[in-house]
Amino acid sequence: MAPGVSPTAEPRWLRRLLIGAAALLLGLFLLLPLAAVFTEALRRGWAPAWQALSEPDAVAAVRLTLLVAAIAVPVNMAGGVAAAWCIAKFRFPGRSLLLALIELPFSVSPVISGLVWVLLFGAQGWFGPWLQAHDVQIVFAVPGLMLATLFVTFPFVARTLIPLMQDQGRGAEEAAATLGASGWQTFRRVTLPDIRWALLSGVLLCNARAMGEFGAVSVVSGHIRGETNTMPLHVEILYNEYQFVAAFAVAALLALLALVTLAAKTLLERGTRRGLPA
Amino acid sequence: MSLEVAQLSRRFGDAQALRDVSLAVRGGEFVALLGPSGSGKTTLLRVLAGLDFADAGTVRIDGRDMSAVPARERGIGFVFQSYALFRHMSVFENIAFGLRVRPRAQRPPRAEIARRVEALLGRMGIAELARRLPEQISGGQRQRVALARALAIEPRLLLLDEPFGALDAEVRKGLRRWLRALHAELGLTSLFVTHDQEEAMELADRVAVMQAGAVVQFDTPAAILDRPASAFVAGFLGHAARLPARLSAGALHFDPLPLPPLPRAALRATPEAEGPAVAFVRSHEWRIRPAAAGEGNATLLHARRSGGREQLEIDLAGQVIEAEAAPGLLQPGQPCVVEAVTARAYADKP
Numbered sequence: 088m089a090p091g092v093s094p095t096a097e098p099r100w101l102r103r104l105l106i107g108a109a110a111l112l113l114g115l116f117l118l119l120p121l122a123a124v125f126t127e128a129l130r131r132g133w134a135p136a137w138q139a140l141s142e143p144d145a146v147a148a149v150r151l152t153l154l155v156a157a158i159a160v161p162v163n164m165a166g167g168v169a170a171a172w173c174i175a176k177f178r179f180p181g182r183s184l185l186l187a188l189i190e191l192p193f194s195v196s197p198v199i200s201g202l203v204w205v206l207l208f209g210a211q212g213w214f215g216p217w218l219q220a221h222d223v224q225i226v227f228a229v230p231g232l233m234l235a236t237l238f239v240t241f242p243f244v245a246r247t248l249i250p251l252m253q254d255q256g257r258g259a260e261e262a263a264a265t266l267g268a269s270g271w272q273t274f275r276r277v278t279l280p281d282i283r284w285a286l287l288s289g290v291l292l293c294n295a296r297a298m299g300e301f302g303a304v305s306v307v308s309g310h311i312r313g314e315t316n317t318m319p320l321h322v323e324i325l326y327n328e329y330q331f332v333a334a335f336a337v338a339a340l341l342a343l344l345a346l347v348t349l350a351a352k353t354l355l356e357r358g359t360r361r362g363l364p365a
Numbered sequence: 366m367s368l369e370v371a372q373l374s375r376r377f378g379d380a381q382a383l384r385d386v387s388l389a390v391r392g393g394e395f396v397a398l399l400g401p402s403g404s405g406k407t408t409l410l411r412v413l414a415g416l417d418f419a420d421a422g423t424v425r426i427d428g429r430d431m432s433a434v435p436a437r438e439r440g441i442g443f444v445f446q447s448y449a450l451f452r453h454m455s456v457f458e459n460i461a462f463g464l465r466v467r468p469r470a471q472r473p474p475r476a477e478i479a480r481r482v483e484a485l486l487g488r489m490g491i492a493e494l495a496r497r498l499p500e501q502i503s504g505g506q507r508q509r510v511a512l513a514r515a516l517a518i519e520p521r522l523l524l525l526d527e528p529f530g531a532l533d534a535e536v537r538k539g540l541r542r543w544l545r546a547l548h549a550e551l552g553l554t555s556l557f558v559t560h561d562q563e564e565a566m567e568l569a570d571r572v573a574v575m576q577a578g579a580v581v582q583f584d585t586p587a588a589i590l591d592r593p594a595s596a597f598v599a600g601f602l603g604h605a606a607r608l609p610a611r612l613s614a615g616a617l618h619f620d621p622l623p624l625p626p627l628p629r630a631a632l633r634a635t636p637e638a639e640g641p642a643v644a645f646v647r648s649h650e651w652r653i654r655p656a657a658a659g660e661g662n663a664t665l666l667h668a669r670r671s672g673g674r675e676q677l678e679i680d681l682a683g684q685v686i687e688a689e690a691a692p693g694l695l696q697p698g699q700p701c702v703v704e705a706v707t708a709r710a711y712a713d714k715p
Contacts, residue, residue, distance in 0.1 A: 259449050259450075259451055259452070261445070261449065262445060262449040262450075262514075263451075263462070263466070264415075264416070264436040265416070265439075265441060265443040266437075266463035266514065266515075266517075266518055267438070267440070267463055267466055267467060267518060268466040269466070276462070276466070280451075280453040281452060281453060
């Protein structure tokens with residue numbers, strides 16, 4: 088065997104074939120659509136694209152998307168940390184049920200994730216008459232978008248944290264307790280610093296999904312322009328109206344937000360691998 | 366500082382981790398909890414620290430019942446088996462933690478904290494490691510950091526779970542002596558868990574031997590070695606050969622082994638009633654001589670020099686026993702005559 092060749096390595100032609108196939112698939116299914124989005128958006132130059140983005144309905148959609156993310160992400164961050172903490176550090180009855188519930192939003196179709204809110208709070212829903220009597224609008228309004236997004240994006244933080252926290256065990260927390268730390272001091276000074284990179288990574292994933300969610304949001308939105316349209320919904324409307332440049336311009340902005348998020352996540356992960364201290 | 370444990374019980378599902386444990390430790394004592402794995406030593410330690418809770422029984426420190434006192438208010442230093450150092454904090458910050466988390470009114474000023482941490486670092490001989498992270502130091506050094514962190518809160522009771530378990534033999538020996546000295550110097554009251562009987566005997570003022578969740582004997586090392594309270598203790602300690610035996614007509618018979626019986630007066634522990642028994646004979650309690658033609662009840666398998674003596678492995682009618690003799694007495698394969706000088710015998714309960 089030639090020096091420098093690992094004993095477990097496949098023959099060279101096979102390695103090249105596999106790498107080539109992977110690159111081809113990646114290009115075909117990931118890079119090409121992304122490139123298409125940006126090309127289509129700029130087909131007629133920057134001006135029409137910019138115009139589409141500065142149109143009031145588009146601005147309202149961007150604003151709403153950012154608002155939904157700004158609420159869903161912190162709420163799910165807190166909820167996700169709490170759920171992961173319970174599941175990773177304690178044994179209690181109903182623990183596996185809780186674990187299954189956390190994964191529920193991943194396993195049901197987004198359409199159902201939206202529909203449940205209509206069934207609960209819609210005009211014909213369980214609480215519909217009561218809500219109407221008290222003049223509270225949830226479905227086809229911003230609160231409905233919040234609920235649907237919260238539901239769909241709940242698992243990201245918890246799922247990222249659970250394996251790490253399970254791996255770390257309870258030793259450090261117990262040590263902190265014997266040293267006189269209160270629950271909050273233990274969380275802030277011991278637990279949180281230990282999970283911060285994973286937490287950031289989970290938060291960024293949650294953010295990407297919160298901004299990009301279509302299915303669940305589409306069911307509860309009602310598609311009222313300038314009021315309950317988030318960016319993904321706005322893209323669909325524009326596209327259905329044959330305003331291709333505008334549709335792709337908004338889509339490109341959305342993709343850009345997602346790309347920034349992913350880039351941030353990658354940078355963070357590189358930091359973790361280097362084992363950056365404190 | 367005094368510690369009283371009374372009738373402590375703890376059950377995990379089907380497993381009885383602690384069974385009616387009672388123990389009284391005086392201030393300044395160094396006590397070992399010794400037993401095989403699964404005997405409840407660590408559970409007992411965790412209950413004392415408030416990290417686990419007993420189903421029944423009480424723990425009193427200086428007469429005060431601890432059952433309603435949470436771990437963080439007990440002021441007990443705990444050194445974890447895996448050290449449980451805070452990964453993201455420097456050695457200095459690890460040690461300072463217990464002082465920094467105190468309520469403002471009791472928290473020493475910043476400079477005072479630094480002074481105390483540095484004093485501890487110096488005492489532990491790790492002053493140069495202050496800025497390192499736990500992952501950047503060796504196992505023995507981590508052990509010292511864990512100890513310094515526990516001592517920083519000036520605990521009234523120090524608990525150590527297998528303090529030398531993860532260290533190699535050389536480091537272990539050094540740390541043992543050092544810990545013994547530190548205990549005396551600081552006037553600590555300490556309990557440590559170990560499964561290593563030599564460690565327990567060398568370090569502790571008194572040893573609590575645990576078996577299946579119960580303390581079966583609690584006494585000084587010398588007394589435990591001299592008068593094991595049960596067959597379990599005798600078997601667990603002191604490299605003894607376990608032999609089938611029977612007490613009858615005022616003597617201990619070893620049949621079916623070809624050994625001469627021992628009169629009752631020669632025994633160091635005697636069953637209360639006649640009948641089947643187990644006997645323990647330690648390696649220095651054998652008399653051995655080369656066999657003349659036609660006699661001999663055993664054969665030398667293997668000899669190993671240890672200090673000024675030789676450790677022999679002898680085949681006694683199929684049972685291998687360990688014995689001590691003067692060097693060069695026997696050659697491997699040579700037939701010999703062995704007899705027990707004394708034995709500790711206990712009733713063989715089914």
